[in-house]
Amino acid sequence: NFPEDQVTSSGTKFWSGSKRCPKALLFDLDTKCEDAEMRNCFDFIVAAANLRASMFGITGSTDEATFRETLKNVIVPDFAPQEGVKIAANDAEAKEQESAAAPAEMDVDTEVAQILESLPSKSELAGYKLTPIDFDKDIDDHMLFVTACSNLRAMNYSIPTEDTHRSRAIAGRIIPAIATTTALVTGLICLELYKIVGSARRDLKLEDLKNGFCNLAIPFMTLSEPQPPATTKAILKGKEWNWSAWDSLDIMDKGDLTLQELLDFFESEYKLEISMLSYGVSILYSFFANKKKVAERKKMKMSELVQSISKNELPSDQLFLVLEVIATDMESDEDVELPYLKLRIR
Secondary structure, eight states: OOTOOOOOOOOSSSSSOOOOOOOOOOTTTOOTTTOOOOHHHHHHHHHHHHHHHHHHHHHOOOOHHHHHHHHHEEEOOOOOOEEEEEEOOSSSHHHHHHHOOOOOOOOHHHOOOHHHHHSSSSSGGGGGOOOOOOOOSHHHHHHHHHHHHHHHHHHTTTTOOOOOHHHHHHHTTTOOOOOOOOHHHHHHHHHHHHHHHHHHOOOOGGGOOOEEEEETTTTTEEEEOOOOOEEEEEEEEEEEEEEETOOOOOOSOOSSOBBHHHHHHHHHTTTEEEEEEEEEEEEEEEETTTTTHHHHHTTHHHHHHHHHHHHHOTTOOOEEEEEEEEEEEEEEEEEEEEEEEEEEEO
């Protein structure tokens, strides 16, 4: 770089306006920057070493004594500027130097071949594994590295430094808010919760509950009565039933039925014939399935059948199976839309 007192051909200082003259930093583990009061040299070494160790699958360390002892044996050669290098004072000179120093164009295939030849062979890398590290502003080691790097760079150009908290906000583009929307929404939800848990002896009506709408920028807030959930019409036991997403068909006192017992129960209790029964993405029963497999499954308990088809063990404390049912009316042979079936197995 040009010295601090460099003057252009017009007689003005080169380092003026938005251009800042960089200065070399003296490596010192104990030095703190004035603005953020952080030990940026020490933080950089610790964060960089631990990130590199993580990449190679090595357990890192933050022990200061270990770093101090190791750094005693590290000798960094003094920086010496290369001789005979001319620094461009403006864009025109930079362009001229670039064109003069530009190497002859290389064929792409030749360049790729050279790069491939420079790489080690697969046999040399046997058992060698690198784990990529994805930046996450919520991981302290990542933010310590970013903060130390940015602060050291800032100190090179006499720019104010920032602490880790402020750097995290910059890296994540976090916009702080004095009265957060999250706090307001949480408060409104809790008010509705009080109505439910604190009114056990009272049947709440829909108009007792409220929807909240708010915009803190205006500011604006209003409450309104919620709409009832959408319902689906079904005919069960000769009666009309309008069920919503909050409803389910509950079988609480039959225990862990076999598949055949469940099919029979639906026919006798609801006059419905089950054509398909599923648990999550696993189809437990269907009218078009292989007859031999269906016969085997009909003898199995529902818990056994679910584990057999889904290939997953049911937790020992799971009390219910939530099943999806497709059924037809035994008299009209029409499809009947039903909510989830909740079967208590324990």
